[in-house]
Amino acid sequence: MAKKILFIDNDQDFLDTRVEKLSKEGYEVLEAVSIENAEQILERNWIHVAIIDVRMRDENDGKDTSGLSFAKKKIYESIPKIILTGYPSFEYVREALGPALEGMPPAVDFLSKQEGWEAMLHAVEQAFAKHIRINWDLQIVWTDLKSSSFPHLVSLIEPQPIGALLPDRVDEIEDLFRKLFYDYEQVTLSRILWQKDGRVSMDVQAYAKSREAQFVVTCGHASVIHAELERYHSVAPKTHVVGIPLLIQVAENRHYAAVAWSLPGQDITETRSLARFSRESTDRKVTTALENLFQTTLGHWHKQLCAGESDKNLTRSYLECLRIEEPDKLGLLTKAASLLEALAKEASSCRLVEISTTHDQIVFRFSNGKVATYTNPFLLLTKDEFVFMPRPTLCTALGHLSVNNIIVGYNGQAWVTDFACAGTALPVWQDFISLEASIRFNLMDKRDLYATYEFEKQLLAVNCLGEAVSAVDIEPEYRQAFSMIQTIRRYAAQVAGDDLAPYYLGLLFNIVKGMESYDLNICRPRQEVITWVHHLLLASMLGEKIDREEPFLGADRLGAKAVGIQIDEINHEIRVQGRKVNLTPTEFNLLVYLHHNANQLCKRQDIVRDVFGYSNADRDAEKSLLNTNIERLRSKIEADPSHPEYILTIRGHGYKLVVELAL
Amino acid sequence: MKKAIILFADNDEEFLATRRNTLEQEGYQVLSALNPDEARNILEQGNIDVAILDLRLMNDNDEKDLSGLNLAKRVAPAIPKIILTKFPTVEAVREALAPQLIGLPPAVDFIAKQEGPSALLTAIQKALIAQD
Numbered sequence: 001m002a003k004k005i006l007f008i009d010n011d012q013d014f015l016d017t018r019v020e021k022l023s024k025e026g027y028e029v030l031e032a033v034s035i036e037n038a039e040q041i042l043e044r045n046w047i048h049v050a051i052i053d054v055r056m057r058d059e060n061d062g063k064d065t066s067g068l069s070f071a072k073k074k075i076y077e078s079i080p081k082i083i084l085t086g087y088p089s090f091e092y093v094r095e096a097l098g099p100a101l102e103g104m105p106p107a108v109d110f111l112s113k114q115e116g117w118e119a120m121l122h123a124v125e126q127a128f129a130k131h132i133r134i135n136w137d138l139q140i141v142w143t144d145l146k147s148s149s150f151p152h153l154v155s156l157i158e159p160q161p162i163g164a165l166l167p168d169r170v171d172e173i174e175d176l177f178r179k180l181f182y183d184y185e186q187v188t189l190s191r192i193l194w195q196k197d198g199r200v201s202m203d204v205q206a207y208a209k210s211r212e213a214q215f216v217v218t219c220g221h222a223s224v225i226h227a228e229l230e231r232y233h234s235v236a237p238k239t240h241v242v243g244i245p246l247l248i249q250v251a252e253n254r255h256y257a258a259v260a261w262s263l264p265g266q267d268i269t270e271t272r273s274l275a276r277f278s279r280e281s282t283d284r285k286v287t288t289a290l291e292n293l294f295q296t297t298l299g300h301w302h303k304q305l306c307a308g309e310s311d312k313n314l315t316r317s318y319l320e321c322l323r324i325e326e327p328d329k330l331g332l333l334t335k336a337a338s339l340l341e342a343l344a345k346e347a348s349s350c351r352l353v354e355i356s357t358t359h360d361q362i363v364f365r366f367s368n369g370k371v372a373t374y375t376n377p378f379l380l381l382t383k384d385e386f387v388f389m390p391r392p393t394l395c396t397a398l399g400h401l402s403v404n405n406i407i408v409g410y411n412g413q414a415w416v417t418d419f420a421c422a423g424t425a426l427p428v429w430q431d432f433i434s435l436e437a438s439i440r441f442n443l444m445d446k447r448d449l450y451a452t453y454e455f456e457k458q459l460l461a462v463n464c465l466g467e468a469v470s471a472v473d474i475e476p477e478y479r480q481a482f483s484m485i486q487t488i489r490r491y492a493a494q495v496a497g498d499d500l501a502p503y504y505l506g507l508l509f510n511i512v513k514g515m516e517s518y519d520l521n522i523c524r525p526r527q528e529v530i531t532w533v534h535h536l537l538l539a540s541m542l543g544e545k546i547d548r549e550e551p552f553l554g555a556d557r558l559g560a561k562a563v564g565i566q567i568d569e570i571n572h573e574i575r576v577q578g579r580k581v582n583l584t585p586t587e588f589n590l591l592v593y594l595h596h597n598a599n600q601l602c603k604r605q606d607i608v609r610d611v612f613g614y615s616n617a618d619r620d621a622e623k624s625l626l627n628t629n630i631e632r633l634r635s636k637i638e639a640d641p642s643h644p645e646y647i648l649t650i651r652g653h654g655y656k657l658v659v660e661l662a663l
Numbered sequence: 664m665k666k667a668i669i670l671f672a673d674n675d676e677e678f679l680a681t682r683r684n685t686l687e688q689e690g691y692q693v694l695s696a697l698n699p700d701e702a703r704n705i706l707e708q709g710n711i712d713v714a715i716l717d718l719r720l721m722n723d724n725d726e727k728d729l730s731g732l733n734l735a736k737r738v739a740p741a742i743p744k745i746i747l748t749k750f751p752t753v754e755a756v757r758e759a760l761a762p763q764l765i766g767l768p769p770a771v772d773f774i775a776k777q778e779g780p781s782a783l784l785t786a787i788q789k790a791l792i793a794q795d
Contacts, residue, residue, distance in 0.1 A: 088753040089753070090751035090752060090753055090755070090756045090773070090775065092753075093753050093756035093757050093760070093773075094756050094760065094772070094773050097756065097757065097760035097761055097762070097768070098759075098760035098768060098770075098771065098772060098773070105760070105762060108761075108762050109757075109761065110753070110756075110757050110761075112753060130762075131762075
């Protein structure tokens with residue numbers, strides 16, 4: 001690893017002599033004879049230290065301080081600079097070295113040419129020793145050079161090919177690791193854990209004389225890494241929580257930054273991505289990992305519910321969370337139409353399914369002859385708001401979980417290592433939904449499109465989010481994904497409630513967001529086409545489900561605003577203010593009883609007798625059974641359960657359900 | 664607003680009196696010191712906002728007298744210091760302002776007496792702002 005210096009001086013002779021001497025000392029020196037020249041070099045090249053002459057335009061002009069002005073430029077702030085001049089004055093030194101009031105002074109040292117070569121060498125050595133915290137002697141070992149190396153890392157980080165810049169960027173990223181592991185003698189880089197949006201996360205073992213340590217290192221463009229760290233600092237719990245890594249060290253240079261995380265108590269070499277873990281483990285172990293994830297790792301976060309902000313509805317919350325721009329209706333539909341057309345053509349040529357679309361409908365004709373017709377889901381997305389949707393419940397969440405960015409230890413402990421989308425006011429459903437979506441598209445081996453259709457149909461055949469469905473009809477190879485999704489939904493129901501509509505809406509948005517990356521111009525293998533059709537199919541099925549909630553919307557449009565509590569005893573359906581509420585049978589019976597006796601006192605013993613079928617209301621067990629059910633009912637139908645408006649307590653006697661009488 | 668307290672250390676009594684006057688007119692409270700020991704005592708008590716230290720606090724004709732700079736290096740590192748001198752040299756500025764591996768440079772600014780009172784006042788203001 002060479003120590004690189006940029007030497008900027010308009011005196012070519014002086015430059016040549018000194019560059020030769022510095023090269024003999026082992027430095028790699030780039031020369032610039034003008035400021036413009038220097039700027040070009042810095043644009044392309046990675047250097048450690050710059051030596052800058054003060055008078056870069058005219059040796060005889062006492063007012064020429066172009067070198068100093070160059071040194072002061074904000075974009076070069078991170079480069080340690082030595083100011084050089086043939087005309088030393090105390091004013092130059094003062095300008096170069098201080099006053100150290102705002103941030104870094106422009107230079108780290110000041111030299112006059114008269115001081116000679118030895119002084120310069122000393123200043124350069126000092127600059128490297130004091131201001132470049134790079135571990136020059138660090139041994140970097142790649143255990144698998146075939147699959148990963150620094151050039152490989154750069155290619156994963158850079159969105160576009162960078163051509164001739166590559167060698168310097170490779171040096172820069174290598175330096176980053178030498179900075180990050182300044183206190184170690186050797187690091188072993190074994191594998192890439194995940195990579196996403198220009199960030200690469202890998203596991204690193206670091207060794208020094210009497211110690212060794214393991215880290216997860218995430219590197220990427222400096223701005224991207226900084227944005228992620230900002231989010232981590234705003235959301236991560238202040239005390240240590242198992243499953244949330246600790247920030248150990250950050251290193252940065254001109255273009256890139258890297259973070260070293262530690263996972264206390266976890267052998268990182270034993271960890272795998274959740275995707276790999278679930279392929280290689282039993283269902284029970286996978287369920288345990290998910291339980292750990294939601295209970296331990298994220299339990300603390302999701303509990304931090306905050307009241308939905310009044311100026312946002314659920315649609316907007318999802319849009320913001322997924323960083324989708326507010327869709328303009330026409331634009332979205334035009335884009336959707338071309339996507340549908342391209343995908344239909346591709347699916348047809350693979351003989352997968354015939355997709356035909358009209359403005360408001362989408363029809364799938366499967367190869368086995370079965371036909372499914374849905375409302376065009378994109379049409380649904382152009383709606384600003386859904387009347388039946390609850391107000392968004394917001395919480396602190398990671399914003400994007402996937403089977404790739406969650407890593408799991410041998411013991412089933414799940415760790416989150418990606419904070420790029422984390423936030424404090426995200427829809428409470430989002431973490432569950434993003435993970436569920438990633439299971440579909442990363443874990444399900446796609447061979448049979450119709451089987452994925454059956455899979456989704458089965459998942460949608462529930463009345464409330466936490467409801468378990470039998471996996472008997474599911475193709476064996478999809479059963480694990482099916483059971484994982486059910487586990488996720490069970491936890492989602494615990495945290496966010498049983499209501500399906502906001503969950504489906506979020507899932508729809510996540511799926512559509514995923515479809516943004518469908519490239520119209522490339523040809524895909526059959527398996528990938530199945531994945532995309534699966535996206536579209538699921539979006540259509542979800543859209544249909546959401547659309548079915550429309551009747552009450554219709555009533556609303558007619559002006560008969562849905563108020564109070566509406567009970568449909570035949571279909572066992574309850575709506576509060578037009579919003580569908582899912583109740584357990586006991587809760588349902590209790591509410592129906594109270595409703596039959598609306599606006600009058602229902603005595604405790606009467607309720608216990610008539611609803612639960614017990615004769616003695618004084619027994620503690622029955623008392624608490626009633627209390628529990630009243631509490632649950634309130635939590636589902638009252639806007640503020642601690643200040644009930646529907647179910648009032650008549651102290652010492654019982655309860656009263658208050659409803660507005662229909663006129 | 665509380666008056667900022669400034670230590671002014673200079674062995675040139677006449678110069679000290681003039682500058683003290685200027686600073687007091689600007690609304691600062693000034694403590695003066697005529698030699699390194701007095702300056703050290705005031706610095707160590709610690710309740711001043713800025714210290715102005717003459718470079719040659721013992722003998723104006725002694726090129727090797729860097730007593731003001733030495734105080735800046737060794738005493739009360741948290742108090743911002745401005746080095747003042749009739750004899751500005753490249754070496755002295757470099758030593759006063761050079762970035763350190765750990766902590767702050769010995770001084771926050773370096774002013775020549777020849778630059779006049781306004782340069783000093785600007786330096787004091789900058790030092791006070793940076794401190795807030």
